[in-house]
Structure formats: structure tokens, C-alpha cells
Amino acid sequence: MEQISIWLAAFLTLGILSFLYKDNPFYRICESIFVGVSAGYWFVAYFWDNLYRKLILGIVDPTNHYRVYLYLALILGLMMLTRLFGKIGWLSRWPLAFVVGATSGLYMITYFVSNAMVQVGSTIMPIFQGSWADIINHTLIAAGTFCGLVYFFFSKEHKGTFGGLARVGTFVLMLTFGASFGYTVMSRMSLMLGRLDFLFGAWLGLIK
Numbered sequence: 001m002e003q004i005s006i007w008l009a010a011f012l013t014l015g016i017l018s019f020l021y022k023d024n025p026f027y028r029i030c031e032s033i034f035v036g037v038s039a040g041y042w043f044v045a046y047f048w049d050n051l052y053r054k055l056i057l058g059i060v061d062p063t064n065h066y067r068v069y070l071y072l073a074l075i076l077g078l079m080m081l082t083r084l085f086g087k088i089g090w091l092s093r094w095p096l097a098f099v100v101g102a103t104s105g106l107y108m109i110t111y112f113v114s115n116a117m118v119q120v121g122s123t124i125m126p127i128f129q130g131s132w133a134d135i136i137n138h139t140l141i142a143a144g145t146f147c148g149l150v151y152f153f154f155s156k157e158h159k160g161t162f163g164g165l166a167r168v169g170t171f172v173l174m175l176t177f178g179a180s181f182g183y184t185v186m187s188r189m190s191l192m193l194g195r196l197d198f199l200f201g202a203w204l205g206l207i208k
Contacts, residue, residue: 010203013195144172 015030083092097207128140151169158166200206
């Protein structure tokens with residue numbers, strides 16, 4: 001059984017990698033299998049983790065004092081399914097609006113705290129902490145962050161000292177985006193090396 005799994009995994013891996021040559025039926029079959037298996041897995045996972053464990057068990061639990069909210073969620077979920085029926089499909093706009101509004105409000109606060117306040121605190125607070133090398137490093141990070149923010153300030157024309165700070169901010173942004181892109185490329189390369197290690201190791205047995 002283990003050998004069958006290894007050969008099947010090798011077949012699917014080669015099928016996906018065949019797209020590097022050109023689009024072909026072998027690749028499309030493997031892609032369809034991957035998408036279908038992923039969709040089936042997440043459907044089952046969401047059903048048991050959310051729909052059954054949180055909604056159904058929460059409704060039938062007599063000690064749960066928040067069942068009224070679960071009934072509201074059930075009603076909104078059923079209204080969402082009315083999109084499948086043409087004449088009453090407009091009812092799905094109400095739960096969709098609720099989900100979009102609630103999610104936007106939640107993420108606005110979350111991202112404001114994590115991506116704004118925490119980032120500002122982490123950039124400014126440790127400037128004068130640690131060794132001289134740490135102080136220089138923290139000062140450069142704070143200065144680069146400030147120059148990057150100046151670049152996005154368009155209410156004043158980028159000339160003179162202000163324009164120089166904006167140009168430094170452009171350079172800092174280029175470094176940041178380049179490092180982020182390099183990290184993404186290297187992470188994809190690590191995935192590629194993992195599959196090659198599987199093909200030449202577990203499948204062909206050429207490496208140990």
C-alpha cells in the first residue's frame with residue numbers, strides 16, 4: 001500500500017511539473033485532482049468543525065445561553081442559500097452585507113492594532129536599547145520607516161528636503177519589496193527541492 005501511495009504521489013508530482021514544458025492533458029488531470037481533493041477536504045473540515053460542532057451542537061445544548069445568536073446565524077446561512085433560487089435570490093444580499101460589514105469592522109480594528117500601533121511601537125520604542133550596534137540598527141529602521149511614510153504623503157510636492165526624504169523612502173521601499181520577493185522565491189524553491197527530494201529519494205531511491 002505504501003508503494004502505491006509513493007507511485008501515485010510521484011505521478012501527480014510529475015503531472016504538475018509537466019506544466020513547466022507546456023499546458024497538457026496530463027497536467028490538467030493532476031490539477032483537477034488537486035482542486036477536487038482540496039475542495040472535498042475543506043468541505044468536510046468546515047462541516048464538522050463549524051457547522052456541526054459549533055452550530056448544531058450549540059443549538060441543541062440546553063446549557064448554552066447564546067443559542068439565540070446561533071439561530072440568527074442559521075437564518076442568515078439559509079438566506080445565503082436562496083442565491084440558488086432565482087426569484088428569491090435577492091434575500092442572499094442581506095447575510096452577505098452582514099458578513100462583509102462585520103468582517104470589515106473586525107479586521108479594521110485587528111489590522112490597525114497589529115499593522116499600525118504595534119509596528120509603530122516596535123519601531124520607535126527599542127531605539128535606545130541594547131548595544132551601540134543595536135541602537136544604530138534601530139535608528140536606521142526608524143529613519144527608513146519615516147522616509148517610507150513621507151513618500152506616501154502627497155499633500156506636499158516632493159521637492160527640496162521633503163523630496164529627498166521621499167527619494168530615500170523610495171529606496172527603502174525597493175529594498176523591502178525586493179527582500180519580500182526574494183523570500184517568496186526562496187520559499188517556492190524550498191517546496192521545489194522538497195518534491196525533487198521525494199522523486200529522487202523515496203520514489204527512485206537514488207539518494208538517501
